[in-house]
Amino acid sequence: MNTSNPLMVRKLLVDLSQGFPRHWLAGKAFRTQFFNALSMSFPVGEQEFIDSVRASASSLPKEARYASLHATIQDFVGQEATHRRVHTLYNAELEKQGLVNHWQHWAADMIALGNKRNVPAISKLAVTAAFEHYTAVLADLTLRYPAVLEGADPMLATLWRWHAVEETEHKAVAFDLYRALGGSYRKRVRWYAFAMMRLNVMATRQTINNLWHDGVLFKPGIWIDAARFFFGRHGLVWLTAIPLLSYLKREFHPWQHDNRELATQWLTANSEHYSIVRGPKEA
Template identity: 85%
Template sequence: MNTSNPLMVRKLLVDLSQGFPRHWLAGKAFRTQFFNALSMSFPVGEQDFIDSVREAALSLPAEADHSSLRATIQDFIGQEATHRRVHSLYNAELEKQGLVNHWQYWTADQIELGRQRNIPALSKLAVTAAFEHCTAVLADLTLRYPEVMAGAEPMLQTLWNWHAVEETEHKAVAFDLYRTLGGSYKTRLRWYGYAMLRFTVMATKQTINNLWHDRVLFKPSTWIDAARFFFGRHGLVWLTAGPLFGYLKRDFHPWQHDNRELAEQWLASNSEQYAIVRGLAPVDLAA
């Protein structure tokens, strides 16, 4: 399966400095603070993804057979670096609204612990591949079911859809690199379990913390919204369970679920929302 296709690095044309409403997602506190929590994880988390892919890529054999994958890795780094920058601006506005980003410190502590324990580069890459799959599943949900973002403030709806498009485009990069370097099925599953547990715990803790600072943690409407968000007709649990468990298959590959058409449709319909910047100075994998 040839999945090492070139990626576009894009600049998102939204102005986050103008701010946005506290409950920007249809006025609903819970789902707003859930997405805010996800944003809080991205600057540190996506830098870690970049670092793990860059480190592992140094072990790629020099043969020309891997030139396509090397080029795609550069594009992956470019896209993730752009996500990191945009979500840093997003998170700065959340701080102005009184929210406190704990997730960035939890992630930094986990990264430092991995360094102290000398976790192998291939294992760190397995963690990145796992998180990339989780992100890709949520991205597919965002693009496939408009109900998820119905009523959102237009600027943030654009931001999350743009992010979902690019997560879809590069969802196989870390996985392909892991497979090319001979990563085992057993190791892939072990680190997937770790990543999913870590994501679930941290997303829950940060969302609750956001709701606390938003002063809506104990409002019945908050938890009614939470129940609908996770267990309603288009609930997160029902829509993500199958794809998330699909990662456990021995023959799994991200592009067995080919949803590139969703990304292409959004890009074609929203070309005024971004500018293509790919083709600037190349990314140095050894930097």
């Protein structure tokens, strides 16, 4: 399966410095603070994704059969670096709203511990591939189901869907590199379990912390909405369960679920919200 397609590096044309509402997602505090928590993880997390892919790519032979993968890795780095910059600005606004980003420190400490213990580059790449799958699953939901961001502040709806588009486009890069370097199925699944456990724990802790600083943690309505968000008829748990578990299949590949048409549809309908920094322009 040839999946190393050229990617585009884009500049998102939004001005986060103008600020945005405290409860920007349809006035719903829990959903807003859940998405805010995810944003808080991105600057440190995506830098680690860049570092792990670069470190592993240095071991990929400079052969013709890997030429397209080498090129796509550079585009991956460009996209992730842009995400990192945008979410740094986003998080700065959250700080002005009184939220405290603990996730960045938890992530940095975990990365430092891995470096101290000399975790091999191929294992770090397996963790990156795992997180990339998780973000790709959430990206698909964000693009496929408009209700996920229904009623959101237009600027942040644009930001999250742009991010979802690019996560969709590059969802196989780390996986393909891991496979090209001979990464094993057993290691891939083991690190996936570790990554999902860590992500869910940290997302929960940061969301609760956000709600605390928001002054709404103990309001019953918050947790009723949380239950609907995760366990309602179209809750995130039901929508993500099968896609997340699919990663455990021995024959799994990200593009077995080919949803590129969702990305293309959003890009075509929202061309005024971004400019192309590098890569061929869409037809």
